[in-house]
Amino acid sequence: LAKTTQPISMDSYEGQEVNITCSHNNIATNDYITWYQQFPSQGPRFIIQGYKTKVTNEVASLFIPADRKSSTLSLPRVSLSDTAVYYCLVGDRDNAGNMLTFGGGTRLMVKP
Amino acid sequence: DTGVSQDPRHKITKRGQNVTFRCDPISEHNRLYWYRQTLGQGPEFLTYFQNEAQLEKSRLLSDRFSAERPKGSFSTLEIQRTEQGDSAMYLCASSFASGGAGGELFFGEGSRLTVL
Numbered sequence: 001l002a003k004t005t006q007p008i009s010m011d012s013y014e015g016q017e018v019n020i021t022c023s024h025n026n027i028a029t030n031d032y033i034t035w036y037q038q039f040p041s042q043g044p045r046f047i048i049q050g051y052k053t054k055v056t057n058e059v060a061s062l063f064i065p066a067d068r069k070s071s072t073l074s075l076p077r078v079s080l081s082d083t084a085v086y087y088c089l090v091g092d093r094d095n096a097g098n099m100l101t102f103g104g105g106t107r108l109m110v111k112p
Numbered sequence: 113d114t115g116v117s118q119d120p121r122h123k124i125t126k127r128g129q130n131v132t133f134r135c136d137p138i139s140e141h142n143r144l145y146w147y148r149q150t151l152g153q154g155p156e157f158l159t160y161f162q163n164e165a166q167l168e169k170s171r172l173l174s175d176r177f178s179a180e181r182p183k184g185s186f187s188t189l190e191i192q193r194t195e196q197g198d199s200a201m202y203l204c205a206s207s208f209a210s211g212g213a214g215g216e217l218f219f220g221e222g223s224r225l226t227v228l
Contacts, residue, residue: 034216043116043203043219044155087154099168100145100217102154 003027004088009107018075020106022088025069031091033064033071038085038105047086048073075108083110114138116220118204124226125194132190133223137206144187145217146179147203155203161187194227201225 005023012018024033032051036044048055050062050071061074075082087105117136125131137144143162147155158177159169163184176194181187191198201224205217 036217041201041222041224043205043222044217045219046216049216085154099157099160099170101157102147104152105154 003090003101004103006086006088006103006106008104009109011109011111012078013111014079015077018078018082018108018110020073020075020086020088020108021070022073022090023070024088024090027068027090033062033068034089035060035062035073036087036089036102038087044087044102078108078110080110080112082108084108116204116206116218118202118220118223120223121221122224122226124228126228127196128193130190130192131194131225132188133202133204133225135187135189135204135206135220137185137187137204138218139185141206141208141218142184143207144181145205145207146187146189147205149201149203149222150199158189191225194225196227199225199227 003024003026032049034049035047037047038044048057048060048062050064052064055062063072085105085107087102092099116138119134123131143160145160146158148158149155157170158173159179160167161181164181176192179187179189189202201222203219203222205219207217
């Protein structure tokens, strides 16, 4: 059983801000929310992690509302090189007890 | 380079043959994970080690798959009697302590297996 739901794909243009939302209605009290980026033929790469409110690093921001049932990854001023698949992970396990389930992710296509 | 390294990067084999992949994690990381990824899908968890102990295996993992981490450092993943359905990218990741609650996974670039 999936623990997270993300859009399958998104399109954007260079220079725009991109927001990818992940739904996780069954998030547990001690679950962190982690986002990864994956380019073709490479392993996923950690982007950002948070527990509540807002987290920002040099790459992205992560917004988490008070109920923590969703989170939004924000990529400011995307470039063509941000075209990738973005995965949202919540906690250590999905609802079926499977460990660190990535799900299908969101395919972001950045156009010139 | 102190990242996670995997070898070989590509392997082509015939059905029925055995293959082995090696993963060298980041040296100070005590957890090591193996994932499998097929085209268009997210990485699928296979197994993980904490130091040399294999703590969990996916229920989907066939008996033909075995993994070891003999000294708590590098790990090997062996697939016996390969089948065409084993064709995938095999990813290794390492982390310190918990990968989901507070930690992050560092992935290697993967070993791509093609079974003919």
